């Protein structure tokens with residue numbers, strides 16, 4: 001009878017299976033996107049990072065390259081601007097030849113009440129979804 005794997009062994013298996021794949025991560029300049037990008041790169045995934053604050057993504061790129069991870073691509077991109085997204089995707093395909101994973105994470109969330117909210121803030125929030 002085969003022995004069942006522990007959670008950490010399953011996690012190690014999953015990360016090993018990702019090695020060499022290509023991931024596009026939006027919102028990679030902070031929070032969940034940045035942490036996901038770092039975890040994937042450390043597992044040997046070639047990552048393409050998209051967000052507006054490219055200084056922060058370049059910092060992450062330097063850290064990952066210093067650790068010996070595959071060199072990330074960085075694209076200063078506003079995901080509500082379709083031409084910018086198209087450019088980043090085309091460049092990613094040109095450099096890496098494939099895209100296996102999309103982490104569609106970029107977004108802003110307004111936490112106030114609907115009463116008194118600015119229409120412009122809601123429009124900005126929904127613009128990152130498409």
Ligand SMILES: NC(=O)c1ccc[n+]([C@@H]2O[C@H](COP(=O)([O-])OP(=O)(O)OC[C@H]3O[C@@H](n4cnc5c(N)ncnc54)[C@H](OP(=O)(O)O)[C@@H]3O)[C@@H](O)[C@H]2O)c1
Nearest residue numbers: 027028029030031032051052053078079105106107108109
């Ligand atoms: N944390 C939570 O509890 C929670 C709960 C529910 C949903 N979420 C959602 O999960 C995602 C990540 O949350 P987080 O907590 O990690 O937030 P965060 O630290 O504020 O990160 C948001 C990321 O989205 C990027 N972003 C925002 N607008 C963008 C735009 N127009 N174009 C490109 N990138 C844009 C930001 O980069 P730039 O500013 O550099 O562009 C940043 O990298 C968000 O979509 C958020 O709404 C989070």
